[in-house]
Amino acid sequence: MSKIMQCTIDKNIEKFKDISLKQTFECGQCFRWNIQPDESYIGVVEEYVIKAVETEKKIIFTGIKNDEDRNVDKISDKVKSINKAECSEFPEYSSNNENFENFIINYFDLKNDYGKFQSELIRKNPTDKYLKESIEYGKGIRLLNQNLWEMIISFIISANNNIPRIKGIIEKLSKKYGNEIILEGKKYYTFPKLEDLKDVTIEEYRELGAGFRDKRLYKTVNQIISKEVDINKIYNYENTQKIQEELLKLSGVGPKVADCILLFSNLKRLDVFPVDVWVRRVMNDLYIHNNDENKVNKKEILDLANKKFGEIQGLAQQYLFYWRREKES
DNA sequence: GTCCAGGGAATCA
DNA sequence: TGATTCCATGGA
DSSP states (O other), rough: OEEEEEEETTTSGGGGTOHHHHHHHHHOOOOOOEEEETSSSEEEEEEEEEEEESEEEEEEEEEEEESSSOHHHHHHHHHHHHHHHGGSSOOSBBOHHHHHHHHHHHTTTTTSSSSHHHHHHHHHHHTTTHHHHHHHHTTHHHHHHBHHHHHHHHHHHHOOHHHHHHHHHHHHHHHHHHHHEEOOOOOOEOOGGGGGGOOOOOHHHHHHHTTGGGGHHHHHHHHHHHTTSOGGGGGGSHHHHHHHOOOOTSTTTOOOHHHHHHBBBBBBSSOOOOHHHHHHHHIIIIIOOSSSSGOOOHHHHHHHHHHGGGGHHHHHHHHHHHHHHHHHH
């Protein structure tokens, strides 16, 4: 029988005080978390469906795991009862399952002190009021430790695409090839494993709406299956550039996608600076001031980021990206 | 109808 | 090497 798992983050703890679900889930790093009518978030992560509820004082995660048991109605009812009004019945900063707690700690990167990261960025750029503003704006962001394989496929889909559509394609992919989990009577689907996609054809990717990315997905799946690129071995590489080179062998993985994989997966390399249209725009607006943002040299952006933000430039990128994008809308 | 989206690969200069 | 062009799709 499926078990309900819970874990609570206490926002009274200094390190956790700024954490924001909205900022973390809507800063563009993940595609499978969706806001609910009650302002909670529900997401599929690995084999879990997780409901996250945030209040002023804490964040409560409730997870249910797929164990091939379809008779989960009673459990679903229990989950349903966890809402803002009732969450006070749960003890502060605790969990009923050690594995789930460790899973959450790892996934939300809770061992890293983002306050320290932020101070470090400001210390390095004491007169940069825009950076300071962007950090203040996105201080609740945590860089998730997401599944490497899922990030590879997801960011191949992201190429020249918009976030709602990326999410739609990933959802269809999961529905067709992933496993079903039921929460509150609603069906969710885990992200397909490598083996689940081994026989998928180019045409079938096209049917999901992947467009011209169909061939890239097909090729990459086969490159990983054949171990032309061994994604398990990647974890053994010490330096970031070496991993970059390995990822770049995959079809549909260029410099920007490789950097996103490095930054948002559990490889968790902060010393990368993914440059997309938004980052080029914000870096040009703030620091470079070229008349045509499309003609800003990428190396110039990377050199500047390296100089200003150093080893944690990936986090700075995320603050600037989120700040600039949200301001637009 | 046109433009754009968390770009990459192929092609050209 | 560096710049241009093409690539599906759906929403604004």
